[in-house]
Amino acid sequence: MKGAPVLEARHASRILPGEVPVTLVNDISLTIHLGEFVSIVGPSGSGKSSLMYLLGLLDVPTSGDILVDGASTKGFNHDRLAALRLSHLGFVFQFHFLLPEFTARDNVLLPMRALGTLSDAEQKDRANELLAQVGLKDHAHKRPDQLSGGQRQRVAIARALANDPQVILADEPTGNLDTASSAQVLTMLRHLVDEHGKALVIVTHDMALAAQADRRVTLIDGQIVSDEAIVQEAGVAG
Amino acid sequence: MMLVLDIALTHVRSRLRQTLVGIMGVATGVGFSVMMASLMEGSQNDFVKQLVDSLPHISVTDDRRVPPQQPAEDQYDAVAYHSLSVETQRRGIKNPFAIMAALEGWLPGTVAPSVQTKSIIRYAGRDLAIAVIGIDPRREKKVSQLATQMKIGTLDDLYKASNAIILGDGMAAKLGIRIGNNVTVTATGGQAIRAQVVGLFHAGIKSVDESQAYVLVKTAQILSAQTGLINELRIRANDAMSARELASLVEAQTGYRATSWQEAHEDLMAAFQIRNVIMLMVVGAILLVASFGTYNIISTITHEKTRDIAILKSLGFREETVRRIFVLEGMMIGIAGVLLGWVFGYLLCRGLGLVEFKSGFTDATRLPLLYAPQHYAIAGGVALFASMLAGYLPARKAASVHPVEIIRGAS
Numbered sequence: 001m002k003g004a005p006v007l008e009a010r011h012a013s014r015i016l017p018g019e020v021p022v023t024l025v026n027d028i029s030l031t032i033h034l035g036e037f038v039s040i041v042g043p044s045g046s047g048k049s050s051l052m053y054l055l056g057l058l059d060v061p062t063s064g065d066i067l068v069d070g071a072s073t074k075g076f077n078h079d080r081l082a083a084l085r086l087s088h089l090g091f092v093f094q095f096h097f098l099l100p101e102f103t104a105r106d107n108v109l110l111p112m113r114a115l116g117t118l119s120d121a122e123q124k125d126r127a128n129e130l131l132a133q134v135g136l137k138d139h140a141h142k143r144p145d146q147l148s149g150g151q152r153q154r155v156a157i158a159r160a161l162a163n164d165p166q167v168i169l170a171d172e173p174t175g176n177l178d179t180a181s182s183a184q185v186l187t188m189l190r191h192l193v194d195e196h197g198k199a200l201v202i203v204t205h206d207m208a209l210a211a212q213a214d215r216r217v218t219l220i221d222g223q224i225v226s227d228e229a230i231v232q233e234a235g236v237a238g
Numbered sequence: 239m240m241l242v243l244d245i246a247l248t249h250v251r252s253r254l255r256q257t258l259v260g261i262m263g264v265a266t267g268v269g270f271s272v273m274m275a276s277l278m279e280g281s282q283n284d285f286v287k288q289l290v291d292s293l294p295h296i297s298v299t300d301d302r303r304v305p306p307q308q309p310a311e312d313q314y315d316a317v318a319y320h321s322l323s324v325e326t327q328r329r330g331i332k333n334p335f336a337i338m339a340a341l342e343g344w345l346p347g348t349v350a351p352s353v354q355t356k357s358i359i360r361y362a363g364r365d366l367a368i369a370v371i372g373i374d375p376r377r378e379k380k381v382s383q384l385a386t387q388m389k390i391g392t393l394d395d396l397y398k399a400s401n402a403i404i405l406g407d408g409m410a411a412k413l414g415i416r417i418g419n420n421v422t423v424t425a426t427g428g429q430a431i432r433a434q435v436v437g438l439f440h441a442g443i444k445s446v447d448e449s450q451a452y453v454l455v456k457t458a459q460i461l462s463a464q465t466g467l468i469n470e471l472r473i474r475a476n477d478a479m480s481a482r483e484l485a486s487l488v489e490a491q492t493g494y495r496a497t498s499w500q501e502a503h504e505d506l507m508a509a510f511q512i513r514n515v516i517m518l519m520v521v522g523a524i525l526l527v528a529s530f531g532t533y534n535i536i537s538t539i540t541h542e543k544t545r546d547i548a549i550l551k552s553l554g555f556r557e558e559t560v561r562r563i564f565v566l567e568g569m570m571i572g573i574a575g576v577l578l579g580w581v582f583g584y585l586l587c588r589g590l591g592l593v594e595f596k597s598g599f600t601d602a603t604r605l606p607l608l609y610a611p612q613h614y615a616i617a618g619g620v621a622l623f624a625s626m627l628a629g630y631l632p633a634r635k636a637a638s639v640h641p642v643e644i645i646r647g648a649s
Binding site for chain 1 (some may be wrong): 244245555
């Protein structure tokens with residue numbers, strides 16, 4: 001199940017400058033492998049979101065390094081980081097973060113169009129396929145405000161998968177959803193790991209959700225206090 | 239890039255009301271700028287045209303720019319002299335017809351001879367100092383608009399009586415003269431003639447209409463008590479604007495003072511320059527104010543889209559791409575506004591063109607307007623630039639926002 005290392009933090013620290021510098025992430029080393037479902041848990045303010053931003057190349061470590069596919073990103077400028085995000089990483093946030101004026105399909109198309117490796121027709125096909133995968137085949141032409149919270153989050157998942165990234169990073173993906181929608185979203189995410197061999201990192205304070213993962217990393221005050229494998233009983237994830 | 243265009247179009251379309259306000263803002267600015275420029279330049283051109291038409295473009299006179307050398311100055315070198323009796327020189331241009339023939343050989347325009355005398359016109363016991371100009375009616379038609387300015391009678395009526403005179407209508411009104419009346423014209427030299435009024439002209443410029451009268455060259459020569467006298471050659475250039483250059487050529491060739499209409503109205507030209515500066519400032523101010531409006535609206539739209547910018551950036555859009563989206567939005571609003579503004583400006587001009595207007599100095603009954611493509615181009619260009627800037631500056635700021643700051647704030 002566990003594949004090659006795909007995302008790695010090496011002694012990564014993130015310190016907010018100021019009169020009193022705030023350490024968000026303190027010297028964390030962490031390796032994520034393909035086919036691995038990792039949950040990052042911890043109380044609020046423990047730095048779990050900050051760690052995810054670092055892993056997701058949305059933020060740059062003050063010191064240390066983030067390696068994508070074994071390659072260092074040290075000293076990369078915004079544009080190079082953006083290019084890596086576009087092709088290698090997919091994001092699902094607590095808030096769906098869809099563009100409100102665009103239809104579900106257009107939202108899913110955005111990363112593909114930005115990357116531009118597929119032809120227009122192929123992009124459309126893939127967007128339809130992804131929406132079908134998340135069960136929103138018939139909602140492709142609806143705008144986010146015409147969709148329910150769970151549906152929006154599923155569109156966001158479809159969008160995160162648009163460029164077939166190796167890693168999906170999710171920050172409280174079920175935080176705003178009811179139990180039924182949460183279960184649906186989680187099943188989908190789980191499916192990505194099991195069927196498509198992707199790496200999934202979920203940041204959450206929901207212990208039930210964290211329990212679904214293969215591995216649980218616990219943060220307190222910006223430091224890893226535990227990193228344990230969870231043995232899943234068959235059928236739990238289903 | 240199609241994606242950028244798509245996003246920009248979607249933004250602009252989904253904020254229809256704001257977009258329309260933005261477009262209207264640009265359009266108003268462009269429209270009024272065009273109108274002001276058209277009005278200012280139109281009225282100036284109208285005035286210049288009247289001025290140019292009422293006078294010969296170049297007038298070659300027997301005056302000199304430098305006082306003639308006196309014999310005493312030739313004889314003595316370093317002597318101071320007082321109460322020198324200056325040699326009286328015979329007035330007039332020497333060999334006027336030879337000069338005219340020579341000028342007509344190369345000059346792009348036509349030449350007509352005339353005699354200028356200062357006189358007093360007297361009628362019913364009232365006097366008025368006037369300039370009596372002796373003309374050749376056949377040639378005069380080619381060098382001035384006098385023939386078309388005739389209110390009563392024609393230039394050829396000068397041949398009707400032995401001493402015929404054509405007066406400005408303002409002068410006639412002042413003295414109560416009507417066609418057929420006989421007036422006494424006394425030249426500054428003392429010669430007096432009785433002349434019959436055969437026509438009235440209206441040049442549209444008060445000072446001209448009140449102080450100029452036309453007679454035949456022969457009559458003017460009698461008034462000046464000098465047969466064969468021609469003291470002014472009137473030249474009408476084919477291109478009025480080239481008069482200044484032509485005048486210096488004529489002066490170099492003939493040795494006589496050649497005054498272009500620009501030189502004769504140097505003060506007015508200076509006033510026009512000031513007017514132009516004022517016009518530029520007014521039009522510039524309108525454009526500036528309109529640009530601020532444009533800037534305000536477009537930057538508001540951009541600011542409202544900060545979250546979208548964060549989303550696009552987190553997905554992996556480059557800052558440059560994000561900036562382009564908003565510059566494009568500014569341009570879209572700008573282009574639509576400029577196009578609408580051109581139509582608006584044109585309609586404003588058309589509307590103003592219908593307004594009747596009375597002025598005491600000239601007799602334009604309609605506002606003079608100039609329809610010039612460069613007005614549209616300048617107003618449009620400035621507005622477009624402002625719109626682009628209005629998209630660019632806030633977008634530059636917004637695009638450099640760290641997505642994390644927005645994402646953290648939202649969740």
